[in-house]
Amino acid sequence: MxxxxxxxxxxxxxxxxxxxxxxxxxxxxxxxxxxxxxxxxxxxxxxxxxxxxxxxxxxxPTIEYFCPQCNHPVTEPPVMCSHCGREIRKARTQITENTIxxxxxxxxxxxxxxxxxxxxxxxxxxxxxxx
Missing domain, CATH: 3.30.1490 (Dna Ligase; domain 1)
Structure with a gap:
């Protein structure tokens, strides 16, 4: 990176x-x-x-993904939540409009x-x- x-x-x-x-x-x-x-x-x-x-x-805009079980931030699904271990196929999303x-x-x-x-x-x- x-x-x-x-x-x-x-x-x-x-x-x-x-x-x-x-x-x-x-x-x-x-x-x-x-x-x-x-x-x-x-x-x-x-x-x-x-x-x-x-x-x-x-x-x-930025998109953040969260585990629907424990609300811990995750990467874009499909992914395993590192906090609760749940397999996530559809996460809760938050879109933020950005300004400078x-x-x-x-x-x-x-x-x-x-x-x-x-x-x-x-x-x-x-x-x-x-x-």
């Missing part, structure tokens, strides 16, 4: 590693803005606005997937030609 890092100004260390879902939470809370420097795994630092689709992904706090404006760049963005950035590393 990819690990993300956030460069924190006036802090002794970078924040991370973060899972992709944690990075999206930071965008939604306003902690990551378009000019915030972030990186994926060991890539170079980039402004968050350069990561195609990041802010659009943060705005998409602090009035952060979406970058003007058209949305592209983060995966395709990273592939393009990796191809442009020093000493390598563009594809």
């Amino acid at each position: 990819a690990e993300w890092y956030i460069q924190q100004l006036n802090a002794p260390e970078d924040l991370g590693p973060l899972r992709p879902s944690d990075l999206l939470k930071k965008v939604r809370s306003g902690d990551v803005k378009p000019d915030t420097l972030i990186r994926k795994d060991d890539s170079a630092w980039f402004h968050a606005s350069e990561v195609g689709g990041l802010f659009e992904a943060a705005m998409r 706090s602090n009035g952060t404006r979406l970058p003007e760049q058209p949305g592209r997937s983060v995966q395709s963005w990273l592939k393009r950035k990796m191809l442009r590393r020093p000493g390598q030609g563009e594809a």
